[in-house]
Amino acid sequence: MQQLPSPQVLTELLPPVVFELGQLFVDSGFELSLVGGPVRDLFLGRVSPDLDFTTSASPDETLAVVAGWADATWEVGRDFGTIALRKGSHTIEVTTYRADAYDPSSRKPIVAFGDKLEDDLYRRDFTMNAMALRLPSLELVDPYNGSKDLEEREVRTPGAPSMSFSDDPLRMMRAARFASQLGINVADDVRAAMTEMAERIKIISAERVRDELIKLINGVDPRAGIDLLVDTGLAEIVIPEVAALRLEIDEHHRHKDVYQHSLTVLEQSMQLESPADGPVPGPDFVLRFAALMHDIGKPATRKFEPNGAVSFRHHDVVGAKQVKARMRELRFDNDTIKSVARLVELHMRFYGYGDAGWSDSAVRRYVHDAGDLLQRLHRLTRSDVTTRNRKKADRLSFAYDDLEKRIAEISEQEEMAAVRPDLNGQQIMGLLQIKPGPVVGRAYNFLLERRLDNGPIDEDEAARVLREWWSQQPESAEQ
Template sequence: MAHAHQKTDLHTVDFQVDPVVLELGQRFVDAGHELSLVGGPVRDLFLGRTSPDLDFTTDATPDQTVALIKKWADNFWEIGRAFGTIGMRKAGFQIEITTYRAEAYDPESRKPVVAFGSSLTDDLLRRDFTINAMALRLPSMELVDPFGGVRDLHASVLATPGAPEASFSDDPLRMMRAARFASQLGVAVRDDVRVAMTRMAERISIISAERVRDELVKLVCGRHPRVGIDLLVDTGLAEFVLPEVSALRLESDEHHRHKDVYQHSLQVLEQAAALETDSDGAVPGPDFVLRFAALMHDVGKPATRRFEPGGAVSFRHHDMVGAKLTTKRMKTLRFDNDTIKAVARLVELHMRFYGYGDAGWTDSAVRRYVTDAGPLLERLHRLTRSDVTTRNQRKADRLSFAYDDLESRIAALREQESLDAVRPDLNGAEIMALLDLKPGPVVGRAYKFLLEERMENGPLDPADAESRLRAWWAGQPEADAANASVSPESPASPADVESSPTEESK
């Protein structure tokens, strides 16, 4: 690694960069151009972090950049050429080199209008936040920090290089990025930035759903997701990005007859994140599916709130309503179908456990719980445990002990049965052979019957399963029809007798 000490009025930083960075810088300087490491990679040097993704800025045009790197890079691509960006791979690094530029959004357009610049300082001015508006000139390793990025990083403050209104007008997605950095880095947003986000929140609507989604995922998976979500809600951005979460604030009524559902949801999000395991565990963190389900688990409450006689408040079926609202929101944000189904299923199942501690469950109910959760079971365990935010320690302990008991019963049944893949004791081919059926809906009904038997009674031996299947089949209308048409013992109808020749009449 290459080293350089950069003294500032705040501290001394020991910058360590890979030799490939200095080698690339030397190539540009030898050709009469400037090259600087810029943005996140520079910020991360101060945070003691490294990344395989490196961003550079230069006064060279895209054509000049290609000429300098095409034989040096392992491979390169020009997908971002229209924006002044050339991408490449070298020695395991993914590298982007972008020509100095000024970038602005047309007020009614999602696409930026690009103009190339000629100054590093001007290029840094157009970047999103001061902590990302620092550069290291190469190969000299000179720190360029015209807008106080080091100062703000040490103060844990998020500020813009210029007026925040101008920055967010250039790219409204930067308002989402502010919330994302608040989550990832734990930084506080400066007051003028917060005010601008509030005034300009509606402008996020011109940004594509995919870009908003990507920032939201990074926010939810950050170290401080509660801070990021709270910033979205407080500034009004959530009204356009996650209105269902903003609506949770309406659940706090003036008589305080039930808990603040919005704050409860943020606490559940925090607690779910804390229950994630590392990469060797059952739910490696950060896990977006678990975290987003925790955030969205109660979004069905505003639509289902009812004030009962005596002052009680109910939210009947808010789990089902919430699952539908979650699905709709995630589709709007262009999430993939598998992620949508997983999050919505957790929202739908999050209430299933309640009542277990009071009434207890049969083995059949435990099997159904595991089967309905399927591959989401470990996440459901964590979501259900996280959903306890009561200050009543006795109630919290009771719920915790009850869930401990449920998990113990699941483990015990797993020892006795193939609980992770509950299937009927006879498969479709065996059902068709026994009942002399062809593929069709009747086979599906028979399969469902045996699955119910498996759920209720646990594993059956083949003879018992066959006996139960035949008893069920005897009561089906198709069985009666089949017997009437093919059984040689069926009595003949009068018409059959009259029209069929007898042996004597032949």
């Protein structure tokens, strides 16, 4: 059985405000318990930064109890029984015992306050989160065997899974998230209910689904969470492009399983994340999600050639468009969308370097096009090698080593990370005696292209090149 630390250890682990608050409620004639994730985390040997409490006191009574003790209180969640407060550096939520009922067409609960801790625990998502510590006594309340399920490393629900997911369909996403975050299994009846009720996830807002997906991708075992979403049919609603990667394998096995390849690329990208002080600190959602989604353009571009080979021409470009559309549906912010889509678009750029080599111009363009995503692109490209052919894998690895070496050498000479034309906009307008407008942009892009092709030149040479270009433009004849 998974063991809770001793009362003495708990007293040392938990911040003093936990016991102060517990004593305040008991002295006022009410029950108070630490509940949910913070209790689960104590079983796992860690202290949660979140402090969630449940109480027999009503919201008004809670406010009366903490008056004069809390530094500040908020009543935003009052209608749902929740009073938030701050004490020193701690933000705390205290919620009245609940016995919720749900409208099947809505995720919002119909709030009904309860009077028993056990009833409050029954309404929680999973047994591992349906444990409480009574305060200040530290008595464990575990009526639904959450500690046993933690020991057996299984996600279970306090009541029937179908009832739990009917009440709150987001819990199905949460089950997959826990599979990823905690590296645990999902009980068979939970999996069956998720499969049967997958369509109900449609009533959940995109923002809430997105947040659970981010936590899943950033977990210690995202493959487990993604497999669960795909196996239960939830992925066909939430990230259908990933479900579609399970291409039908032809009987001659002429092409690899793109779905399993993508999961392997995701896992390999995680291994290349850097420590907190490195260039790509893990967990890095942008890198991981790009790794998962990098080949989603393949189903739409798959073609069986006359010689029996299978091709996926331009799947990188198609995939970039698809990932943008999906992430917009999930209400991701624009910067994250652009970053993931750009990595998907660029993930094939490297291939061919090892056979033909690249000019300095091609290396400059690679760096320029990647911009501040270069370190992530390095990791994505290396992760995309999943071949079992050791010679091929070594050849690609050596080729990318050489490319990174050339990038470092040229960068040292030319400061490639901040490549700009040799003349700025003001200089262009002065030399050509033109006003701001589209022509300035064209001139700027011309100089930038030349800079990428040939490297830096001095200002006099740049002015000469610009005037030569200008003499061939129709606008120059109008002056």
